[in-house]
Amino acid sequence: MTGYRRLYIPGGCYFFTVVTQDRRPILTEPAAIQRLREAVRRTMAAHPFQIDALVILPDHLHAVWRLPDGDQDFTSRWRKIKHYFSIGQAPGQTRDSLARRREKGVWQRRYWEHAIRDELDWRRHIDYVHYNPVKHGYVPSPGDWPHSSFGRAMRMGWYPEGWGTSVPVVVKGMRCVGE
Template sequence: MNDYRANRVAGHSYFFTVRLSGRDSTLLTDHIAAFGEAIRQARSRKPFHVDAWVALPDHAHAIWTLPPGDHDCATRWRAVKIAFSKSLGKSLGKSRAGAAPDTIWEPHYRQHPVGSDEYAGLVDYIHHNPLRHGLCGAPQEWPWSSLHRFIAAGMVAGSNSA
């Protein structure tokens, strides 16, 4: 029942891993609304589709599909990192207010163009990542994942077989 496995690839789809600079940090899940808003702001400036995503305490995975002919992932991720960092500065006070994004985020991110033959496996990898890290007992128990959108749309069953 995994109907989401059809590859979007309108422009091209990319798998990403972005990490906070502190491996023991919980900023992403502690400030998930700010992270979501940072993504929305980036999408409003340079559109892309978020096919699948998961946010863990210190890193996130996502598959984005960019518009045809557009390969500019770097500008989009830079915008996300800056917006999230600014939001943290506002919410955490002056100690973070002047912090550059590279003090919160690792300077680079992992990017992998997604082929149609690996799309479904990467979506499953994203949705099962919290389970692999021991953060939940089943993928649908993790609140910060696109899996819930897939379940609500009837694309996958709400079981361990995400």
């Protein structure tokens, strides 16, 4: 057994990366995007949380969440989202290890989470989420990617017009857009 541990902070803010099994591009069809959105809505209805940023790419997604005061249980939320999405998804490649656990092989078992430490850390992760479709070469600017919270962030005044169209620079290990 590994010594893998997660940091649980009541009312915490977290950055997540969730990846499909074997990085299969299953999040490309409108029906899959809709099913994922419905899984998130269904989970939020039962276990509220706030989404500060979200981007859905063909084989993974990034999100920044804020949990309610006193609540630290993001693991159950991700388990439910993955479950609700997987109900309507055809099984992926079957392996003995997946079959023994009655898993469909739609998502990687684990996901990456990072507890946001402060305002600067939050900003860097919000930028990373919104710039990710450009980083992967899907679109020339963040506003061109349809499965992102970037448009909402623009309407809220988080970004100036044209943000994300300049050459990216590396800021402490995170790819962000230069000013």
